[in-house]
Amino acid sequence: MTATVDAPRGATPPAPRHPPAGRSPKRRVKGALTPWLMLTPGILLFAVFMAAPIFYTLLLSFQKEQVKGLGLGGDSRTREFAGLENYVATFSDPEFLASVARVLLYGLILVPTMLGLALLFALLLDARRTGAKGFSRVSIFLPYAVPAVISSLLWGFLYLPAVSPFYWIFEQLGWDDVPSLLSPGLVVFAIANIGLWGGVGFNMIVMYTSLKAVPSDIYEAARIDGASEVQIAWRIKVPIIMPALIMTALFSMIATLQVFAEPTTLRPLTNSLSTSWSPLMFVYRDAFTRDDIYSAAATSIIIALATFAISFLFLRVVQRRAFGQED
Amino acid sequence: MRSTIRMGAVAAIAAAALIMTGCSADGASEGTADDPIELTYWAWAPNLDKVVDLWNEEHPEIQVTVNKQDGGDPAITKLLTAIKAGSGAPDLIQAEYQKIPTLVASDALADIAESVGDDVAGQFPEGVWQSVTLGSDAVYAVPQDTGPMMFFYRADLFEQYGLTVPTTWDEYAETARALHAADPTKYLGTFSANDAGWFAGLSQQAKAEWWSIDGDSWGVGIDEEPTQKVAEYWGGLVAEGAIDNKPMYTPEWNAALNDGSQAGWLGAVWGPGVLSGNAADTAGLWEAATLPTWDGDVSNGNWGGSSTAVTSQSKNVDAATEFATWLNTDPEAVAALVEQTGIYPAATDAAASILTEAPEFFSNQPDFYDVAAEAAQAVAPFTYGPNVNVAFSAYNDEFAKAAEAKSVDAFLAAVTAMQKTTIDDLKAGGFSVSE
Numbered sequence: 001m002t003a004t005v006d007a008p009r010g011a012t013p014p015a016p017r018h019p020p021a022g023r024s025p026k027r028r029v030k031g032a033l034t035p036w037l038m039l040t041p042g043i044l045l046f047a048v049f050m051a052a053p054i055f056y057t058l059l060l061s062f063q064k065e066q067v068k069g070l071g072l073g074g075d076s077r078t079r080e081f082a083g084l085e086n087y088v089a090t091f092s093d094p095e096f097l098a099s100v101a102r103v104l105l106y107g108l109i110l111v112p113t114m115l116g117l118a119l120l121f122a123l124l125l126d127a128r129r130t131g132a133k134g135f136s137r138v139s140i141f142l143p144y145a146v147p148a149v150i151s152s153l154l155w156g157f158l159y160l161p162a163v164s165p166f167y168w169i170f171e172q173l174g175w176d177d178v179p180s181l182l183s184p185g186l187v188v189f190a191i192a193n194i195g196l197w198g199g200v201g202f203n204m205i206v207m208y209t210s211l212k213a214v215p216s217d218i219y220e221a222a223r224i225d226g227a228s229e230v231q232i233a234w235r236i237k238v239p240i241i242m243p244a245l246i247m248t249a250l251f252s253m254i255a256t257l258q259v260f261a262e263p264t265t266l267r268p269l270t271n272s273l274s275t276s277w278s279p280l281m282f283v284y285r286d287a288f289t290r291d292d293i294y295s296a297a298a299t300s301i302i303i304a305l306a307t308f309a310i311s312f313l314f315l316r317v318v319q320r321r322a323f324g325q326e327d
Numbered sequence: 328m329r330s331t332i333r334m335g336a337v338a339a340i341a342a343a344a345l346i347m348t349g350c351s352a353d354g355a356s357e358g359t360a361d362d363p364i365e366l367t368y369w370a371w372a373p374n375l376d377k378v379v380d381l382w383n384e385e386h387p388e389i390q391v392t393v394n395k396q397d398g399g400d401p402a403i404t405k406l407l408t409a410i411k412a413g414s415g416a417p418d419l420i421q422a423e424y425q426k427i428p429t430l431v432a433s434d435a436l437a438d439i440a441e442s443v444g445d446d447v448a449g450q451f452p453e454g455v456w457q458s459v460t461l462g463s464d465a466v467y468a469v470p471q472d473t474g475p476m477m478f479f480y481r482a483d484l485f486e487q488y489g490l491t492v493p494t495t496w497d498e499y500a501e502t503a504r505a506l507h508a509a510d511p512t513k514y515l516g517t518f519s520a521n522d523a524g525w526f527a528g529l530s531q532q533a534k535a536e537w538w539s540i541d542g543d544s545w546g547v548g549i550d551e552e553p554t555q556k557v558a559e560y561w562g563g564l565v566a567e568g569a570i571d572n573k574p575m576y577t578p579e580w581n582a583a584l585n586d587g588s589q590a591g592w593l594g595a596v597w598g599p600g601v602l603s604g605n606a607a608d609t610a611g612l613w614e615a616a617t618l619p620t621w622d623g624d625v626s627n628g629n630w631g632g633s634s635t636a637v638t639s640q641s642k643n644v645d646a647a648t649e650f651a652t653w654l655n656t657d658p659e660a661v662a663a664l665v666e667q668t669g670i671y672p673a674a675t676d677a678a679a680s681i682l683t684e685a686p687e688f689f690s691n692q693p694d695f696y697d698v699a700a701e702a703a704q705a706v707a708p709f710t711y712g713p714n715v716n717v718a719f720s721a722y723n724d725e726f727a728k729a730a731e732a733k734s735v736d737a738f739l740a741a742v743t744a745m746q747k748t749t750i751d752d753l754k755a756g757g758f759s760v761s762e
Contacts, residue, residue, distance in 0.1 A: 066757035069543045071432040071713050072461070089755075162579040162588070184731050269577045271520050271727035275720050288404060289720045290752065291429075 054304075061086055061298035086298035095276045096299065102188065103278050107256035110192040110199075115248060117196070118203035122241075123233045125204075126211040137208070141201035148198060152265035155194045160269060182270040194262045199255075203248045210244035211237060246318050250311060257307050260284070279303050363390045364646045369406065370421035371396040372633075374667040381663055382653060389646045391419075399423045399633070403430065406638065410435045418641035419651060423633045424458040425524070425711040425719075427467055428538075430636065432713040437637040438465040442648035450656050450674045454708040459634050462540060462710060467636055469651040470673035471664070474595035474631030475702035476528045479602065481590045482614040482691075484513070492616050496560060499619040503569040506590060514571040514583075515591040518561045520726035521574035523719035528595070528628030529561075530554045531709040533621055537749075538712030544761035545712055545753055550746035555739060556621070562738025565730060572730040581605040593618065595630040596671040596699045599686040611691045617702045627705035632673065671699065678703070714752050721748035 064082035071077070090096050121140055125133055143151065159181045161167040170178045181190040214237070222232050238245075260280040267273040275289065276282040279299070287296035368379065368391050376393040383390050394417060396402035403426050409415035410433055422430060430436045443466050448456050451470050459468040478499075480492065488509045493499040503515035519525060527537065535553035539546040548554075564570045571589070573579060583589040584606035594601065602613060618627055635651040637644055654660050661677040664670055672678045678700065685695035692698075712718070725741035725748075753760050 067432065068757060069759050070540065070545060071756070071758050072428070072463075076432075077434070157578055160577065160579040162582045268521055268574060269579070271572065271574065271731045274724040274727060276724070285720060289716050290714075291407065291716065 057297045057300055060294050061301050064294050065292075082294065086295045087302065089295060090299045090302055095274075096279065096282055099276050099279050099282050103257060103259060106188050106192055106195075106259060106278075107253060109188065110195050110256060111249065111252045113192070114196050114199045114252060115203060115245065117200045118248065119207055119238070119245065121200065121204045122207035122211060123237060125208055126237065127229055127233070129229075137205070141205055143198050143200075144202040146198065148194070148261035149265050151198055152194055152262045155190070155197070156266050156269050159190055159266075182266070182272055184272040187266075187270065187272040191259065191262045191266065195255075195259065199252065203252070206248050207241055207244050210241040214240050246315075250314055253314065254307055254311060257303065257310070363388050364643050366391045366419060366641075366643060366647055366650060367417035368393050368419040368421075368635075368650075369396050369402050369417045370394075370419075370635075371398050371402060372421060372664075372668040372670065375421075375664075377667045378654065378660060378663040381660065382650060386650075389643075389650060391650055396421070399426065406430070406435055407433055410639065414640065416638045416640040418638060418643060418647045420636050420638055421471070421633050422468055422636045423631070424455075424470075424629070425527070425715045427459060427634070427636070428461060428711050428713045429715060431461065431467055434639055436467045437639050437641060437644050437647075438467065439469075439637050439644060439648045439651075440464060440466040442645045443469065443652060447652055447656060450676065452673070452675060452703065452706060454629075454706045455632075455673050457708050458711065459636075468634035469636075469648075469655045470632075470634045471655050472632050472670035473673045473703060473706070474528075474597055474629050474671070475699065475706050476532065476593060476595045476618050476628050476630050477598060477699065477702050478616045478618050479592045479594050479598050479613050480515075480616065481587060481609070481612050483612045484587055484590045492614075493619045494616075495623060496619045496621055500560075500564060500569065503564060504567075507569050512588055513590050514588065515569075516593055517571035517573055517575060517580065517583075517589060518565050518726075518730055519573075519575040520723060520730045521576065522630075523722035524630050525575070525593070526557070526722060526726070527709075527719075528630035529593070530557050531628030531707055532618060532626050533557050534626065534707055536710065537718065538710050540710065541761045544759040546761050547712065547746060547750050547753065549718065549749060550743050554742055558738040558742045559735055562729065562735035565738070566733050566735055568733075572733060585609060596702065597631060597669070599688040599695075600669055603686075603688040610688050613689065614692050615689060615695055615698050617698060617705070625705050626707045627702050629706055629709070634673075671703070675703075712749070712753075713758065714749060714756070717752040718745060718749040721745045 062082055062084075064080055064085060066078050066080050067076045068078075069076060121136075124130055125137055130136070146154075158164050158166060161178075161180050167178065170176075179186060181187065181193070218236060218240075219232055222236055227235070258280055259278050263273050263277045264281060264284070267275070267277070275285045280303070283296045283299045283303070286292045286299065366389065368375075370393055376395070379391050379393050396405070399421075402420065403422065406416055406420055407430075416435070422436075427436070447469065448466075452473075455470045455473055459470055460466055478493075484490075484506075485492065488506055490502050490505060491498075493502045499515070506513050506515050530537065530553060533553040533556055535551065535557070536546070536548045537554070539548060561570075565572045571583075575592075580589065584592070584602065585608055587609075592598065592602070598615070603610065620626065635654055637647040637651060641647050654664070655672070656674050656677065658677055658680070661672045661674055662681045664672060665681050672681070678696075682696040682699070685693050689695045722741075722745055725744045726738070729737035729741040750760055750762075
């Protein structure tokens with residue numbers, strides 16, 4: 001199966017990652033060069049677009065720029081070795097830690113809800129008696145095709161009481177005190193809702209595709225044994241598509257850590273979102289608002305390492321169930 | 328199973344870093360006597376190329392090409408990138424006043440003191456000229472437009488509720504209370520945590536000195552009496568609910584301008600463009616006045632405005648300066664600027680002779696530009712520092728919290744936090760800071 005699994009609608013465009021080379025069949029190939037030749041495009045692309053930028057980011061993260069006096073005029077700026085200064089600064093910045101905490105809360109709200117709904121929809125679509133499957137599938141998937149910035153703008157309008165049709169309805173119903181989702185305590189739900197809206201369809205498709213690959217004689221056997229549809233779904237379908245569930249969970253977690261477009265787009269609409277609301281916004285602020293590419297590089301490295309650590313930890317915990325069949 | 332994992336954080340920053348070192352097109356010109364000197368000009372003012380066409384027709388020996396930019400911030404980010412890369416910068420750039428110290432600190436601008444004529448300085452208000460010299464002997468840009476702040480109000484609503492136009496901030500507060508009491512859905516204004524330039528203008532009016540040059544050191548004076556006074560005033564109004572606390576420039580704000588929920592706006596001379604764009608249905612209902620004063624002390628602040636600067640990578644500084652001077656002082660050029668780009672020119676006399684007819688949106692107020700000229704004359708001097716971006720982003724974050732907290736203490740704490748962030752950043756960068 002060749003499916004490109006992508007995290008739902010995170011901040012930045014995905015960077016290509018190559019299939020693990022070590023997994024290729026251990027066939028003996030005549031001429032030691034041939035495999036290398038075939039790998040060259042991959043290695044070259046990896047080196048130019050992954051390894052080199054990462055290495056350069058690493059290099060930048062250990063540097064800083066220093067000026068002298070007023071800093072006006074030509075030669076007052078020098079680039080210096082900074083050691084771990086940038087890393088220490090990031091870790092000791094309460095704003096950074098707060099942004100991590102906010103994103104964790106966001107993930108706790110978003111990931112279970114999104115995957116739960118995606119699984120529910122996938123199972124419903126897979127059930128025998130469901131009608132209008134094609135239409136339902138497309139309409140659930142469609143929000144994924146809307147870019148995060150556009151969907152955030154759309155939702156932004158719906159959240160603002162003065163222009164939102166929802167609040168107009170609330171008013172007609174006489175509910176005066178419906179709080180705005182953009183108020184400080186609720187804004188995390190506002191952002192999670194946008195992620196949910198965009199992400200459910202994609203994850204649903206991944207799970208549904210997985211379900212379709214299950215041979216139907218298993219279900220027939222279960223039915224003959226007297227299992228109900230609910231029992232089939234819960235006892236047979238869910239365990240069988242566990243690898244897909246774990247994959248979607250992993251990618252959703254990574255996307256969570258990288259949330260950027262939604263809060264950045266909503267920020268001008270409200271007092272509730274700071275310029276460092278999420279870790280990536282923190283990086284963006286350092287790099288482009290404060291013109292401090294060095295601190296931004298250090299924070300990027302920290303986020304990348306944390307992402308790897310969380311991913312590997314998660315995979316380790318669930319590995320056997322996830323990839324047991326493939327190894 | 329083949330998979331694509333998002334590694335956006337690293338990739339995006341790393342790519343940005345790569346661009347900084349790698350992306351550079353050779354845009355500098357040779358400028359021989361045979362061929363015309365070719366200048367490139369990064370600017371974002373709409374229709375500026377039409378004004379430049381006038382120059383190109385008259386000056387076959389110096390041809391200027393406008394390269395349209397997305398806006399003030401992206402253009403500066405691009406320029407700083409080109410400066411770090413060592414090439415790729417244009418000859419000329421449209422630079423907002425608050426960006427000039429940052430650009431000078433990055434050695435991005437040429438000192439044009441020797442190329443610019445002696446008579447140029449006198450054509451601009453002193454406060455404006457100071458922002459292109461930073462109070463030194465150098466000249467880093469030719470002023471183009473300014474944004475003296477003004478008070479816009481719905482004359483029809485004022486009449487309906489029997490309100491008079493406030494001339495002092497005390498009266499403004501009274502008026503705000505009276506309006507909100509008469510109709511709780513209506514506000515005389517809003518405190519916008521999104522617009523640092525707006526708050527800087529209000530502080531400038533109160534004679535704040537957010538930055539100052541003290542010998543070989545920078546002084547930072549945000550958390551001092553003038554700005555504290557402004558913050559306390561607005562914190563008080565927000566706390567008692569007399570004015571709104573939502574940001575400007577949101578769909579909600581636009582709707583409020585349209586339906587009269589926002590019956591006033593502390594804007595700047597470019598306000599008619601914003602109002603006609605966001606609240607087209609209210610044409611003819613607004614009137615403009617000078618900003619309320621602190622106890623009758625005539626003073627004003629700027630919100631916005633930009634200049635034409637020559638970059639340090641230009642190989643034709645003289646030609647570029649000649650063009651920049653023409654663009655911003657020649658009567659024909661300034662008239663074209665006003666007509667095509669809708670700016671309020673910084674050149675005093677030119678502004679007075681060209682801007683005689685009120686903007687269409689304010690056709691009910693024939694003396695609109697007399698009020699504007701009065702506002703422009705009163706602008707207090709103000710020095711921007713080399714880390715305006717840091718202070719402004721601190722403003723966004725701190726005052727957003729304060730506006731939600733709705734208390735005077737929170738507003739004052741926000742000023743203190745702004746001061747601290749700004750000083751810490753200067754020190755971390757190695758700047759000498761006097762305290």
